[in-house]
Amino acid sequence: MITDSIMPWYVPPGAEGISTPALLVYPERIEENVQRMLHMVGNDPLRLWPHVKTSKCRHIIERMVAHGIRRFKGATLPELEIALQAGATDLLLAMQPSAAIAGRLLDLAAANPSARFHAVVDDMQTLHRLEALTRKRNQTLTIWVDLDVGMHRTGIAPGPEAAALIETVAKCPTLETGGWHAYDGHLHQSSVEERRGACREWSRAFKQWLASTPLLKDHPLPLIAGGTPTFPMHAEASDRICSPGTSVLWDAGYAEHFPDLAFEWACVLMGRVVSKPTPESLCLDLGHKSVASEMPHPRLHFLNLAVDAFLGHSEEHLVVSSPEAPRTPVGTLIYAIPRHVCPTVALHQELLAIQEEGEMVSWPVAARQRRLNF
Structure with a gap:
């Protein structure tokens, strides 16, 4: 979990005010x-x-x-x-x-x-x-x-x-x-x-x-x-x-399989804990509609949450077991790298670009549509 004294690169200013799921990018x-x-x-x-x-x-x-x-x-x-x-x-x-x-x-x-x-x-x-x-x-x-x-x-x-x-x-x-x-x-x-x-x-x-x-x-x-x-x-x-x-x-997929390619993660999926079905599990708002799910789990690499197992994945929800579940309250922000970013981006209407000075700008994902002007 993230504490107030630790602010990793992927946490945007005013994160609590961002509706989730959200796809963040870092120019x-x-x-x-x-x-x-x-x-x-x-x-x-x-x-x-x-x-x-x-x-x-x-x-x-x-x-x-x-x-x-x-x-x-x-x-x-x-x-x-x-x-x-x-x-x-x-x-x-x-x-x-x-x-x-x-x-x-x-x-x-x-x-x-x-x-x-x-x-x-x-x-x-x-x-x-x-x-x-x-x-x-x-x-x-x-x-x-x-x-x-x-x-x-x-x-x-x-x-x-x-x-x-x-x-x-x-x-x-x-x-x-x-x-x-x-x-x-x-x-x-x-x-x-x-x-x-x-x-x-x-x-x-x-x-x-x-x-x-x-x-x-x-x-x-x-x-x-x-x-x-x-x-x-x-x-x-x-x-x-x-x-x-x-x-x-x-x-996350390419980072795991091709460590020789020294590119930076520039896209992070942000979600929230929306429920705690058992003392050892968390339900996140990161369902199929927010992350590419054409492959087996793990479909996400979590940046601020230890995950033991993926228990269920449906349209709106992702249920995981975590040793941190007892001390992770509902509403906690969770950050993860998609295993496959290309189809993940296609699921989102916008990217939230986090500028260096802390400003957040919406970048439309216009080409997720099948037709624009022609």
Whole structure:
């Protein structure tokens, strides 16, 4: 528990007046994480193409833009919209667009002619549909071929069909060739060397394929590679564009599994003890609606409460057993780091930004919606 004489970094001024559950963010820690991201790529912002799915918040993206990072990717159109509002110049839709989404993407592009729009593709039928749509609307779209390098979720395996996609893009007057996009989210080894070795394995196979394909060998293209776990590995290759996401806020899951990544926790979930069902247990207002719950417990790493076991979790409530329960009254504020921050943020309408001078500002999580203006 927190006493009056101890005020940890995560406790905001006037905490008792904040309604819970609440998601707190700390701009100075976000700043440290952004600077760390830049440092890892030699302070070259052109080597970063961050994913905005973690924050879904214009104010956080603005802090990256202030450092010269102007290319972002998102899985939804609202994520691209808020990146535009923050000052982004290049927007990549990292989810292969359906016909309906493609039309909305081009509407967004038409309304923002000074920005460049990109999309990933792993399917020839989708590529032909995008070509026909851009030709009909007299618009251009930059295409990145999405490669499956082992995750087997999306993408096309390096081979003749992938080469055919790139060749087809080059022949379409309304489509521009971006390059290759490869997400290796299946690589989550805690050991740095094991992760590096697995990353090198697919990278080596990719390079061998390029070298064995004359057209690709003679016309090298950019590669957007990885997410956060393999960020350090791709950062070591100066010809790659890195695409971290979680690093801007960080979470308990990545902190546990990837201790080599020295990012700061910049997002804290605040709740309260709302009931004491037994002398050894506490009920908190941190139900499924406030924290990502797609994984088994522990779903939270508590900062000011020792927890022995998770006894129950429902929409509004989380019941835990704690040795501190007898001396923890109803109303006690509890602080925790989400195990998975990205979907946790999506559950909240706002982030409460705790400024260094103690001021608290509401930052809307606008891109949690499926549709904004387009």
